[in-house]
Amino acid sequence: MTHAPAAPTPGAMPDARGYFGAYGGRFVPETLIPALDELEGLYQDARRDPAFNAELHELLTTFAGRPTPLTRADRLGAHYGRAKIYLKREDLCHTGAHKINNTIGQILLAKRSGKRRIIAETGAGQHGVATATVAARMGLACDVYMGDEDIERQQLNVRRMEMLGARVLPVHSGTRTLKDATSEAIRDWVTNVRDTFYIIGSVVGPHPYPAIVRDFQSVIGEEAMQQVRAAEGRDPDILLACVGGGSNAIGLFEPFLGTKARMIGVEAAGHGLTTGQHAATLSLGSPGVLHGSLSYLLQDGDGQVQLAHSISAGLDYPGVGPEHSALKDAGRVEYVAVTDQEALAGARLLSRLEGIIPALESAHALAWLEKIAPSAKPETVILVNVSGRGDKDMTTYANQ
């Protein structure tokens, strides 16, 4: 199995201007345009370069621990009836989540760029840890922006980043969560663009980031497809993944877009979709521009970005990747939402029945099983992406 990003296919999204249908683009200050052009060129060269692909493969295999296993969850399946449930175990990646797939790819691009300083934004801290990890391995300086509120609720990951030699820069502005951490990272990049490489953690931001992050995360779906075919002799019927910015979901879905599989992206309904306190961007948002791309957005009637809420710091974001917006409009992926409480119940169930404590983010995808698994036919094969492990969320789990 090779981990080379999929070769570009004619007509594949995004187009030359970075649009996935009506969504995407580059809505950033002019100062950044040459850097984005440079990144696009670097990336196009890298994906055609056997040496780059070999190094990516080597790191994914010997450092990140790929391929991750596919686990058959029989007790969970029996709990719901007769459906066959498989778990893609991104929680077993080094650093504890799928985020490392992307940071390994991007740090290799950073190396090619010659820039010596890395910056990143983080919400739950998983992308921050994954970035600090690869920066340490490559000997590059690393600054991670993180909202005050997230620093408070994700202490373990703050300590991990610091131990890895990164500086965690607290963000006091705005909502003090992932949204403002992303804004501050972009402001830093505008200021220091000549010597700084920005590693974005999700399929968001200006072109070419959504495509680059998707390509590096597609290893999830590529492996899972082979693994499910090996186990079942066919493709899965239903795919489930949580969606904040949407990187683990795109990574799982992308290779299956050409199959008949039904795909469901599960957003955070927070306190409930009718409460105004949620992060269900695709379910309840409307098109707008935030953080460099046009995509669905939670906004008020005057076009101000609304506060998102989720118990899960990694889903607590009012935007979403532009490719998800396109997939929603095309009707290819269904987007649904589960509440904080439903996610917590999903996490408890997986822990007790399968011996796996999932991240709160992944627990949203698991919680949707409640809605579809009981009525599924016995031969239905459901594949759930367990995008991360729950160690970082133990305080929340213990206090709820």
Add this chain to the structure above:
Amino acid sequence: MTMTLHERLSSNTSKGRRSLAMFLTAGYPTLDATADLVCALEDGGADLVEIGVPFSDPLADGPVIQKASGTAIANGVTLPWILTLVSQIRRRSGVPLVLMGYLNPIMRYGIGTFFGDAAAAGVDGLILPELPLEEWRSYAPAVSAAGLAGILLATPTTPPARVREIDAASSGFVYCVSTTGVTGGAVAGAALDNVRAVRAHITRNPMLVGFGISRPDDAMTFARETDGVIVGSALLRQLEHDPSPGGTRVWTAAFRRALDTL
């Protein structure tokens, strides 16, 4: 026939006058303040006033404008309110008015109607710093059909050929960003060289320099080699100390006097 923005700024330069543009956030520090402050800026010698449309997530702005934007939004400022404000200012003043802001409130207002409504209210031009050339082109026809100037930004990282494209796509003036970074930061040591490098490729439009110009001395330094300067965060910091129109007029006049020595 009134002069276009381009004509007014060019005519200043040809008369040896450097243009002074002042930026303030609409509805900051209070809703009632803005109209009087705009007139005070004009009285103090501003040739152009940029009215900032507050947005919740101003990517191109530093802490000062971020804070002012937050205050203005909390005060209840909306885009329709700003267009009403502009039409009220227009009854008192002919000073050129340019709206500076982010795309999302405009999209929400309605791309199809906004540009015409803005022009009808008395807006002369638009600066949308998160719309680089490629995205700008989607909106440029509607902006120019409405008779608004479309002011693009050229920065220290913009290659020469691209500066020429930006000049060709701009109307009113070209906004030269002095330093890589967000508004209100320190001016880099190399800023003057950056500005000269951009200036060399601007042939069609007047060029004003902004970002980090906070004192009359800075204004002189940059205006010497260009058509003028833009002062923003420094004005908002001043308004935090003294939001009175009288104080604002005096503060602006110091910049005017400095530019008039050139």
